[in-house]
Amino acid sequence: MKWFKKLAVVTLAAAFTLSAVTSAGAASKLSGKVVINGSSALLPLTLQAANEFKKLHPKVKISASAAGSVTGPQAVRKGIADIGACDWDASTDVPGFKKFTGQVANKVAVIPFAAVVNSNVKVDNLTTKQLQDIFSGKVTNWKDVGGSDAEIVVVNRSFGSGTRVNFQLKALKGSDFMSKGSNYKEVKSSGDMKTAVESTPNAIGYMDLAYVTSKMTALKIDGVAPTEANVINKKYDVWSYGYYMTSEKPSDATKEFIKYVQSAKFQNGSLKKLKFIPISAMK
The missing domain is CATH 3.40.190.10 (Periplasmic binding protein-like II)
Known part of the structure; x- marks a missing residue:
């Protein structure tokens, strides 16, 4: 009976190991390049997320720069960036700026x-x-x-x-x-x-x-x-959502990166440490 229990433990451990290896192998298959431009307010979040994401997906190259929110969707429209970081939903009109048609707004943080x-x-x-x-x-x-x-x-x-x-x-x-x-x-x-x-x-x-x-x-x-x-608690109203603007058909690497930033792990971990607020916190 003892040997059976030991065999069960060894088998279970092997299964977990195989699962971890399989998972890591699957993650490492993701490749491509993600170029991010736009909001300097979102830059600390973007750089931290990029660092963490590249450890999970080493074949994905990520570059990020910040020259102001409006440059994000502009860069996506010109085809020189995959993600336009922006402190407003650039798919809609806001005072001073017309909407960027053909772009999708992905909420990534409360700023x-x-x-x-x-x-x-x-x-x-x-x-x-x-x-x-x-x-x-x-x-x-x-x-x-x-x-x-x-x-x-x-x-x-x-x-x-x-x-x-x-x-x-x-x-x-x-x-x-x-x-x-x-x-x-x-x-x-x-x-x-x-x-x-x-x-x-x-x-x-x-x-x-x-x-x-x-x-x-x-x-x-x-x-x-x-x-x-x-x-x-809605006592302080000087805040906004931060968005990652993309084309209507982003690359797989781009979609996975945004998914990682929106994940509970990142939202409740590094994002909060950087003084942003998880998007799920706003009702």
């Missing part, structure tokens, strides 16, 4: 955005009206909104940024941005925004939570902090 200030700014909460006045250039000194007597430096994203689209629509309620002045800077990417806010005393800007560091403060808006819990 919380925050107004951020340099660490020397002694303000941690602004009202919607105060944000509108600051970013439009009506208010130019921190003392007018509860801070020190210092000129406010406004850092803005360039046109075509999905972060800019969402911040203007949701944090500023459609209010216009200022566009010039000695206290105005404009940057091209989320990484450039992070560097500018960190290194510029008295600066204010905005970005998704994945880029927020200890060298800056993510502001409360109307007393509500930009946290995962507040987004999920």
